[in-house]
Amino acid sequence: MDNTLFTEERQRTKKQYEQYFFYLDSREHRAFLRTIATHITGEKILDLGCGTAGLFEELLITRKKSEQLTLIGIEQSEVIAQKARDKSIPHTTIINAPVCSFDFPQESFDSIIMVSILHELVSSHKLPIIAQLFACLWQALKPGGKLIIHDGFRNDTIVANLQIHNYDKRILLDSFREARPDAYFYPYGAGFVSSLTHIFDFVHKCYYLENWEHEVKEYYYPMSLEAYSLMFGALGCTTLTVKMYPETEHVHEIKKDFSITSLLGAPLELADCNCLLVAQKNGKT
Numbered sequence: 001m002d003n004t005l006f007t008e009e010r011q012r013t014k015k016q017y018e019q020y021f022f023y024l025d026s027r028e029h030r031a032f033l034r035t036i037a038t039h040i041t042g043e044k045i046l047d048l049g050c051g052t053a054g055l056f057e058e059l060l061i062t063r064k065k066s067e068q069l070t071l072i073g074i075e076q077s078e079v080i081a082q083k084a085r086d087k088s089i090p091h092t093t094i095i096n097a098p099v100c101s102f103d104f105p106q107e108s109f110d111s112i113i114m115v116s117i118l119h120e121l122v123s124s125h126k127l128p129i130i131a132q133l134f135a136c137l138w139q140a141l142k143p144g145g146k147l148i149i150h151d152g153f154r155n156d157t158i159v160a161n162l163q164i165h166n167y168d169k170r171i172l173l174d175s176f177r178e179a180r181p182d183a184y185f186y187p188y189g190a191g192f193v194s195s196l197t198h199i200f201d202f203v204h205k206c207y208y209l210e211n212w213e214h215e216v217k218e219y220y221y222p223m224s225l226e227a228y229s230l231m232f233g234a235l236g237c238t239t240l241t242v243k244m245y246p247e248t249e250h251v252h253e254i255k256k257d258f259s260i261t262s263l264l265g266a267p268l269e270l271a272d273c274n275c276l277l278v279a280q281k282n283g284k285t
């Protein structure tokens with residue numbers, strides 16, 4: 001693939017890496033990865049943006065020792081890739097590269113997984129690069145192979161009311177609006193009206209302040225569910241699973257700092273905004 005448009009690897013301070021590793025291997029995140037692992041089938045598996053490879057560790061708990069597994073993780077950050085390698089996970093190779101530069105072999109993988117990387121790719125790459133990546137992924141899947149994606153989804157049809165109870169968060173909204181002119185926030189009474197996606201994108205970012213400069217530019221909720229399933233159809237995949245669920249992290253702080261309601265006052269803090277999508281490449285299973 002053309003690799004001229006790659007963004008620089010995000011650099012973190014030592015403390016930020018430690019916090020990130022703590023999160024990636026936290027009990028909650030590992031429990032979440034365990035549920036993703038239940039969808040993985042076959043023996044040759046590719047994880048894009050694998051982080052510290054917790055997904056492979058969770059997968060191995062459920063697999064027989066006799067299985068001839070080949071587990072390949074691609075991770076753009078050198079520091080994070082090394083942390084994954086240091087775990088010496090059986091059957092596992094960690095490649096330190098941006099996913100778009102990976103030379104995907106044809107019809108090789110039984111499962112290809114993207115957990116929380118698609119929104120980062122969509123935020124930092126032009127659309128043709130993303131389309132080209134998906135074409136490569138499709139070719140790299142064996143017939144009957146699975147593409148497993150976890151990420152946020154856009155919901156622009158719900159318009160909501162945001163009230164901000166915390167002065168610092170009110171200042172952050174100005175910084176968010178400046179960095180993201182696409183996100184409208186109309187003043188309404190003592191608060192703002194916007195689409196639920198823009199509100200969630202802003203509110204959920206407010207708890208990752210250590211990386212604010214980077215996070216503010218990311219589109220946490222990159223595609224609508226319709227766009228995901230149209231993309232799968234265009235690729236020649238059948239959608240097997242669509243699970244939607246709310247963002248539960250920081251929910252207590254969110255309820256203290258904000259009110260997010262429908263225009264008629266129904267609470268929306270726990271409305272669905274994340275999804276797990278499993279699609280299968282058409283062909284023999």
Ligand SMILES: C[S@@+](CC[C@H](N)C(=O)[O-])C[C@H]1O[C@@H](n2cnc3c(N)ncnc32)[C@H](O)[C@@H]1O
Nearest residue numbers: 049050051075076077097098099115116117120
């Ligand atoms: C939110 S983390 C998720 C990590 C892992 N999938 C998990 O759930 O434990 C996203 C990961 O994708 C990596 N990443 C982002 N853009 C990438 C790219 N273009 N190529 C490879 N890795 C990338 C980041 O460095 C980060 O480790």
